[in-house]
Amino acid sequence: MxxxxxxxxxxxxxxxxxxxxxxxxxxxxxxxxxxxxxxxxxxxxxxxxxxxxxxxxxxxxxxxxxxxxxxxxxxxxxxxxxxxxxxxxxxxxxxxxxxxxxxxxxxxxxxxxxxxxxxxxxxxxxxxxxxxxxxxxxxxxxxxxxxxxxxxxxxxxxxxxxxxxxxxxxxxxxxxxKLLAAIGLVTFTFIFLIVVNNFRTIQRYVQDPLNKLIRRGEDAYYTHTPIDADEFECLEFENVAKEINLFTEDVIHRQAVIEKKNLELEAMSDEIENTLQETIFTMGVIEEQRSKETNNHTLRVTKYSQLLGHLYGLTERELELLAMAAPLHDIGKLGIPDAILLKPGKLTKKEYEIMKNHCLIGYNMLSHSSRDVLQSAAIIAFQHHERWDGTGYPQGLVGDDIHIFGRIVTLADVFDALAAKRVYKEKWAASKILAYIEEEQGGQFDPKLVELLIKNINEFLAIKHRY
Ligand SMILES: [Fe+2]
Ligand SMILES: [Fe+2]
Missing domain, CATH: 3.30.450 (Beta-Lactamase)
Structure with missing residues (x-):
């Protein structure tokens, strides 16, 4: 009411x-x-x-x-x-x-x-x-x-x-x-006049200036222009207007200070975020260098993953996390001996088993952190050799049980490996890559992701040419 x-x-x-x-x-x-x-x-x-x-x-x-x-x-x-x-x-x-x-x-x-x-x-x-x-x-x-x-x-x-x-x-x-009626009439006329007079007085000296003060106060706050205190006929309202001006001035000043601090904090936060991103990326590059991976493998896998995530419909934040975490997918290889990691020929069964450990090593390196970037990176490191059909490693997860980041990086990683020249193979033509990927739709790869990649193959090839 x-x-x-x-x-x-x-x-x-x-x-x-x-x-x-x-x-x-x-x-x-x-x-x-x-x-x-x-x-x-x-x-x-x-x-x-x-x-x-x-x-x-x-x-x-x-x-x-x-x-x-x-x-x-x-x-x-x-x-x-x-x-x-x-x-x-x-x-x-x-x-x-x-x-x-x-x-x-x-x-x-x-x-x-x-x-x-x-x-x-x-x-x-x-x-x-x-x-x-x-x-x-x-x-x-x-x-x-x-x-x-x-x-x-x-x-x-x-x-x-x-x-x-x-x-x-x-x-x-x-x-x-008659006399009483006359007295009554005069009395009620006076009451009426008193009430009307009060009505007008309150309207003019209280209600109107109060409404005006509220409007002017709002204007003063939003447009940062002070109230003209001379507008008000009564001393009290003039004083209130002056007080509001002082108050608004103070609020505006404080707001400006807070805004400035906020900008500084935002810049600082961006700086930290960028440093973190670059550090993570550099860690990926260190691993890439040590593994003698093709140049820019980490960068391209990141770009393919971002594109796949975008096509899949991930949120802005998820895309950010994916882009920052993807470079670390093979970080666990830092824990693999050179003799195995850099062996030019085919690995023995035992060596291959040791090689497979890079997923768990990477996970252990990253999962101690509570930061969501490193948590995402830990998941990717752990799951990027899982297969949609459940025959991957290290856990043998099936279908949707594999995190979407893991599924995306798996496809991006393989796509880049096939498209690049390796010690053990030449680079494949686009048609051959597509044929392989299509063959593995629902096998190694998430069928929906394969569908998205095939549909948008030109965008993926553009990334390959650029980097
Ligand atoms: Fe790997
Ligand atoms: Fe890789």
């Missing part, structure tokens, strides 16, 4: 934080606004009940109590005011009788106000038509300007009655809702 970008993480966290903050603010505002509104409405209810009390007292003192219904109807018609009713205490009923329809009966809420002598408020703001019901008791008093006991035959402190009214909260609630 792709990892989130700095921009995405920042904006996600910022948005979550701002949303939580504004929701908390909205909740606090709503709760406080509600309690303030309720308090205002309660004060309003108390004020209206005070007005009613004053109005009723005035009617009483002016002895026009029979007209109080007009007054109460006017109060009832005030905005927000609903269901104004007066409840008489039993003392007032006893003194003045039952009231009219606005002077209603007790319920358990009005009882509570009468018992406690304190206003009772009931808030219902979750219904479709929200309201606040207030029951405000009137207490008989002599301390105020209106001495109640002048008219009422009660003791001071008696609850004379109560105003029971309802205030309609619909408008208050609507206003509150």
């Amino acid at each position: 792709q990892k989130p970008t700095i921009k995405r993480i920042t904006l996600k966290n910022l948005t979550a934080f701002l949303m939580a903050l504004s929701l908390a603010t909205l909740v606090i505002l709503t709760v406080n606004f509600r309690s303030i509104s309720v308090r205002i409405m309660e004060d309003k209810a108390l004020a209206i009940s005070e007005v009613i009390k004053a109005g009723l007292t005035s009617h009483m003192r002016a002895e026009i109590m029979e007209n109080r219904e007009y007054f109460l109807a006017e109060i009832n018609a005030l905005t927000l005011v609903n269901n104004v009713a007066i409840i008489r205490s039993k003392e007032v009923i006893e003194q003045f009788g039952e009231g009219h329809w606005r002077e209603k009966e007790h319920d358990h809420v009005t009882e509570q106000a009468f018992t406690s002598g304190q206003p009772v408020f009931i808030l219902n703001d979750i219904e479709i038509e929200p309201y606040l019901r207030a029951i405000v008791p009137f207490i008989a008093s002599t301390s105020e300007q209106l001495n109640c006991l002048k008219c009422h035959e009660v003791k001071e402190g008696t609850v004379l009655g109560a105003v029971d009214l309802r205030l309609d909260l619909t408008e208050y609630r609507n206003t509150t809702a």
Whole structure:
């Protein structure tokens, strides 16, 4: 999964934080606004009940109590005011009788106000038509300007009655809702603007310069040109660009040193390889000289072997090993006494047996080394007198059991021996050589190699003429 970008993480966290903050603010505002509104409405209810009390007292003192219904109807018609009713205490009923329809009966809420002598408020703001019901008791008093006991035959402190009214909260609630909606809208607009602003800031001052820095860093590394630190608006990126330049410069310098060392090592390695190759070849030539072999036999056998290996499909490395190892195929002859090695005539059976030992002698000379060149040379020295049909020596290996290097050098060695003049024979014509080799296809020689040689005989003859 792709990892989130700095921009995405920042904006996600910022948005979550701002949303939580504004929701908390909205909740606090709503709760406080509600309690303030309720308090205002309660004060309003108390004020209206005070007005009613004053109005009723005035009617009483002016002895026009029979007209109080007009007054109460006017109060009832005030905005927000609903269901104004007066409840008489039993003392007032006893003194003045039952009231009219606005002077209603007790319920358990009005009882509570009468018992406690304190206003009772009931808030219902979750219904479709929200309201606040207030029951405000009137207490008989002599301390105020209106001495109640002048008219009422009660003791001071008696609850004379109560105003029971309802205030309609619909408008208050609507206003509150509108206000909160407006606050919410403004808040979310700000959140949106903050997020957008942050988005642009991060994009411009973090994301873009970071991407640019990555691209410029790659360019600096591959093209070896420093980053232009002035391209960046912020100090931090400018500093990073400068650091990258220092780092790249150092890396490039080290790379150059390593490359130089590598070239030196390669040259040294080539030198060693060439020296080894020449040494091996010289060893082959020493043996060639001592055996009084035809001139350049070692070189030609090497060239024929290389050509056969190439035609056979050996790898580059195998061809290299073959070319380096082939000159040593007869190195074991260094261990054969001169009397046998240089004998002009035919060898006796015993002498021939001693002569055959050159394979094992060569193998013993070379096989102690762990280097693959000498290992290959040991195999060739050991196997270059084996025959495909299994009648060769020293092991009598058959077919593919003979290493491909051994099979190749066998054919190359014989081909050169036949094509050159020896003490015991004249050099053969190409047709005679081919006839012999074909006759030995599957006998002395690997049939596939014979096939390749016959098919490409001109290339082999070209080597013979050249060397
Ligand atoms: Fe040999
Ligand atoms: Fe040879």
